[in-house]
Amino acid sequence: MHNVSYTYPGGVQAVQNLDIEIRSGEVMSLIGPSGCGKSTMISIVSGLREASGTIEWNQKYVDAANALNQRLVNVVFQRDTVMPWLSVEKNISFGLRYLPLPKKEKALRIDRLLKMGGLEDFRHSRPHQLSGGMRRRVALLTGIAPQPKLLILDEPFSALDEPTRIGIHADLLDMAHELDMSILLVTHDLSEAVSLSDQVVVFTKRPGTVASLVDVPLGRDRDVHHIRSTDTYQLIYRDLWDKLWDQIGTTA
Numbered sequence: 001m002h003n004v005s006y007t008y009p010g011g012v013q014a015v016q017n018l019d020i021e022i023r024s025g026e027v028m029s030l031i032g033p034s035g036c037g038k039s040t041m042i043s044i045v046s047g048l049r050e051a052s053g054t055i056e057w058n059q060k061y062v063d064a065a066n067a068l069n070q071r072l073v074n075v076v077f078q079r080d081t082v083m084p085w086l087s088v089e090k091n092i093s094f095g096l097r098y099l100p101l102p103k104k105e106k107a108l109r110i111d112r113l114l115k116m117g118g119l120e121d122f123r124h125s126r127p128h129q130l131s132g133g134m135r136r137r138v139a140l141l142t143g144i145a146p147q148p149k150l151l152i153l154d155e156p157f158s159a160l161d162e163p164t165r166i167g168i169h170a171d172l173l174d175m176a177h178e179l180d181m182s183i184l185l186v187t188h189d190l191s192e193a194v195s196l197s198d199q200v201v202v203f204t205k206r207p208g209t210v211a212s213l214v215d216v217p218l219g220r221d222r223d224v225h226h227i228r229s230t231d232t233y234q235l236i237y238r239d240l241w242d243k244l245w246d247q248i249g250t251t252a
């Protein structure tokens with residue numbers, strides 16, 4: 001996206017002059033002070049809000065509102081988005097409802113997703129029969145089902161305990177890798193940002209703009225369980241914390 005700005009109808013300018021590039025197959029995290037415009041940016045990238053500036057996909061301009069329709073992008077929100085009246089399998093296939101795929105193809109894709117998410121034995125279960133971590137995995141699989149080029153996640157794991165969260169991190173990176181999918185992740189958790197990302201963007205306070213862009217050179221085949229004890233991880237974590245604190249510290 002180039003030079004993207006957005007002001008809400010009431011006059012609050014949420015983001016300003018955003019220049020951000022997410023490379024194919026990469027994970028980018030977005031961190032910043034509360035209210036700095038992260039969710040607004042997500043709604044712009046996913047075509048839910050029309051902003052000034054341009055958004056391009058593979059160097060080609062695409063009207064943001066068409067990005068969702070063209071299945072370039074899909075979003076998983078923070079709140080529990082699974083549908084309680086549908087089984088795990090039906091929830092995931094809901095993400096495929098508009099895809100012009102043969103029935104057999106859809107069934108194969110659902111099988112594969114259930115396997116990737118370790119939910120094969122729960123395909124006929126209803127969400128209330130699952131743990132919180134399993135429900136989050138169902139939400140993720142539903143978002144991944146249409147195989148978007150870019151999966152956007154707005155604080156999707158914040159309600160989970162640490163071991164469950166790390167387990168899902170590992171699944172998510174495997175799936176992204178396998179499907180060559182890019183991820184844009186909004187998070188308040190610096191450990192999560194470092195362990196999953198190739199790049200981390202730190203936003204300024206509102207109107208949000210890029211304060212720093214930090215590379216996380218930990219490779220795609222990283223082991224999210226063990227990475228946290230490495231020196232590189234610790235260094236990046238501290239660097240990000242300082243950069244985030246610089247922004248929070250200047251919040252009025």
Ligand SMILES: Nc1ncnc2c1ncn2[C@@H]1O[C@H](COP(=O)(O)OP(=O)(O)OP(=O)(O)O)[C@@H](O)[C@H]1O
Nearest residue numbers: 008010012014033034035036037038039040041206
């Ligand atoms: N629908 C809306 N109408 C008017 N102003 C809004 C609306 N949604 C958000 N804002 C304002 O835009 C600014 C950015 O909000 P946004 O939700 O993007 O922040 P955020 O970075 O996601 O915050 P948090 O980390 O708390 O989720 C805030 O000042 C907020 O008050």
Ligand SMILES: [Mg+2]
Nearest residue numbers: 038039040154
């Ligand atoms: Mg938000």
